[in-house]
Amino acid sequence: MPVLVMKFGGTSVATLDRIRRAAKRVGVEVAKGYDVIVIVSAMSGETNKLVGFVNETSPLYDAREYDAIVSSGENVTAGLMALTLQEMDVPARSWQGWQVPVRTTDAHSAARIEEIPTDNITAKFGEGMKVAVVAGFQGISPQGRITTLGRGGSDTTAVAFAAAFGAERCDIYTDVDGVYTTDPRVEAKARKLDKISFEEMLELASLGAKVLQTRSVELAMRYKVKLRVLSSFEEQSDSAGTLVCDEEEIMESNVVAGVAFSRDEAKLTLMSVADRPGIAATIFTALSEAGVNVDMIVQNISEEGRTDMTWSCPVDQVIRAEKAMQKAHEDGVINYQELVADKGVAKVSVVGIGMRSHTGVAAKMFKVLSDEGINIKVITTSEIKISVLIDRKYMELAVQALHDAFELDKAA
Amino acid sequence: MPVLVMKFGGTSVATLDRIRRAAKRVGVEVAKGYDVIVIVSAMSGETNKLVGFVNETSPLYDAREYDAIVSSGENVTAGLMALTLQEMDVPARSWQGWQVPVRTTDAHSAARIEEIPTDNITAKFGEGMKVAVVAGFQGISPQGRITTLGRGGSDTTAVAFAAAFGAERCDIYTDVDGVYTTDPRVEAKARKLDKISFEEMLELASLGAKVLQTRSVELAMRYKVKLRVLSSFEEQSDSAGTLVCDEEEIMESNVVAGVAFSRDEAKLTLMSVADRPGIAATIFTALSEAGVNVDMIVQNISEEGRTDMTWSCPVDQVIRAEKAMQKAHEDGVINYQELVADKGVAKVSVVGIGMRSHTGVAAKMFKVLSDEGINIKVITTSEIKISVLIDRKYMELAVQALHDAFELDKAA
Secondary structure: EEEEEEEEEEHOOOOHHHHHHHHHHHHHHHHHHEEEEEOOOOOHHHHHHHHHHHHHHOOOOHHHHHHHHOOOHHHHHHHHHHHHHHOOOOOEEEEEHOOOOEEEEOOOOOOOOOOOOOOOHHHHHHOOOOOEEEEOOOOEOOOOOOOEEOHHHHHHHHHHHHHHHHOEEEEEEEOOOOOOOOOOOOOOOOOOEEEEEEEEHHHHHOOOOOOOOOHHHHHHHHHHOEEEEEEOOOOOOOOOOOOEHHHHOOOOOOOOEEEOOOOOEEEEEEEEOOOOOOHHHHHHHHHHHHHOOOOOOOOOOEEEOEEEEEEEHHHHHHHHHHHHHHHHOOOOOOOOOEEEEEEEEEEEEEOOOHHHHOHHHHHHHHHHHHOOOOOOOOOEEEEEEEEEEHHHHHHHHHHHHHHHHOOOOOOO | OOOEEEEHHHHOOOOOOHHHHHHHHHHHHHHOOEEEEEEEEEOOOOHHHHHHHHHHOOOOOHHHHHHHHHHHHHHHHHHHHHHHHHHHOOOOOEOOOOOOOOOOOOOOOOOOEEEEEOOEEEEEHOOOOEEEEEEOOOOOOOHHHHHHOOHHHHHHHHHHHHHOOOOOEEEEOOOOOOEOOOOOOOOOOOOOOOOHHHHHHHHHHHHHOOOOOOHHHHHHHHHHOOEEEEEEOOOOOOOOOEEEEOHHHHHOOOOOOEEEEEEEEEEEEEEEEEEEOHHHHHHHHHHHOOOOOOEEEEEOOOEEEEEEEEEEEHHHHHHHHHHHHHHHOOOOOOOOEEEEEEEEEEEEEOOOOHHHHOOOHHHHHHHHHHHHHOOOOOEEEEOEEEEEEEEEHHHHHHHHHHHOOOOOOOOO
């Protein structure tokens, strides 16, 4: 039998009624002849409640205990989903991560899946079971302790199972009906994409579109797992949602696939740093050790042996960055005049694999922003995306202007 | 190091504050030099919430999924208790049932513990860990699925660990401060017992005193585990609570240790049954198969080949009993005139190992009740207890009168 993986996020299993609705969708696929692996998240709110307990108990918690505690929400949903399917006369049973077992690294709270043995579940399919319900987000370390994969990790669980079982497709049921050219709350003309390439989805995911966890897209790309994002709140046809797939499977596409944005960014500039070999390594090692996620980096031209170093990071990490630089200054490791923090910036990006073959996308982007009187503070580019930092107050305007200019409301 | 087992019930871990208070008690025992095994229940209300989910999803649920779901509450408490101890600088970690592993039968929702390997936890004690926090109520079946031990099963988990590790004592922390001569809500002069024998505790537990799960007392008696029941809401000394122990360790005791009662009983009489060999077996097999828990049984003297058969059972099982008898009548298996159900009775019992050597306890009990004008409907006795069925409206009066007459408010 072909295998299908279906993943239901927290809002899709938030109540017993919603679990019933999700189970009906599973029943439809079973009726088509699939052996189905269902990956479930915790009922929405449960994980936050448990995380709250942990933080209140122990601010600097033992991550092994954190994982043992917060993984319990998924176990409850898995059992309830199996019972619901049984009530519909669909042979089903639940598996917790350690029962499969989903073998992971021992990097607690951010573990990576290393192996998913398929024999146990495959044998049950052979005995007539139609649905294996697996608790997402969790696994077991080489030491036999429970691990979790980080927030949103159930997407990664789903893709990893699809890869391990050679599934025909991995359907991610969520509270939106697909991947859009941009966030419809910012641009009403945003259009749902029927298909998008792994590369584009990866850029959009890491640039702030919250539909899929970045790691799940990476994994899908590596193992060529067809991913479909669709809504659990609508009746669905086979062509519903957005298919994330190899670019070869996309016949026609716009040069630009979408506009992504990230609202809460900060721009920091270390003024007049002594410009010597290794200074960048020193600065960014110190920031990394302080837990600052540096995104864009710009170095100005050196004058008289001194330079300015600029980077961006999430706005809530500014204090951490400031402390790290002060300490490096006091320790005599980095000599600088001043650290200037601009906490009022946002990042806007255009993404599209078409950029590889079309020139002029960057020039067009800069002209559109300029025409709107928006000043660009930092620019970075990759093969298939261009990102700029701008004043936060212009973010919506920039997204709308770019969406219009690249005609994203029209299909290719 | 000597090992101590400490068990905290649902009300003792109902909030993070209460978990902290319980952890402080654990810290006190660690400071005395014990290696401590802590058994925890789910935060009170959690298990009921999960059971509600299961019943709403699937009235005739798969007990394997029920167990996987309802066991999650204990896992949360175990992790939180370990974190709380770590915050107090007490080296601790949590274990879920399958991690120990607590091996049980596969009788899901009513599994029995078969084996608890000690090597894993003992090795950690050897490495400097001071507290092993174990999720109570759960285990793992030979098939590798999660099992639970039935409601109140954490008491049994605690005693089983105490037996496996040869613990010096098993302390059961609960919301009462010990075992009383009777329920203080019924008789204000009820007195807390310092010590009680296993046999007496077993009778009291199975007669309706809800302090300890019956099976945990059986297990403690078989393995000679010293059990102590005490309150988690009071500062405790070494002699606090009630010690449940071998009768040899109790120097002096009253003839009667306590008065137990069970409010919601029913008395059923099958009138004019054909009295032939095997008729009792036929009746009580039919009742057992219908899930009726028959307690007392009385058969009247036979007259002209017919007799009356009387038994008691919980009042909420009367309908089941009636249906079973009707069916047997229709099937021609049991021939009777009428089934009379008296749903307004209660059971009152006096318990004490002193009865073995003292005669006259039964006579005294009957006289006390008679003096109060209370009619006795059914009597049963064992070596260390006498139980009577009486009208429910006299229950409190009977308990108070017996408590007075046997001078249970005075220590031996």
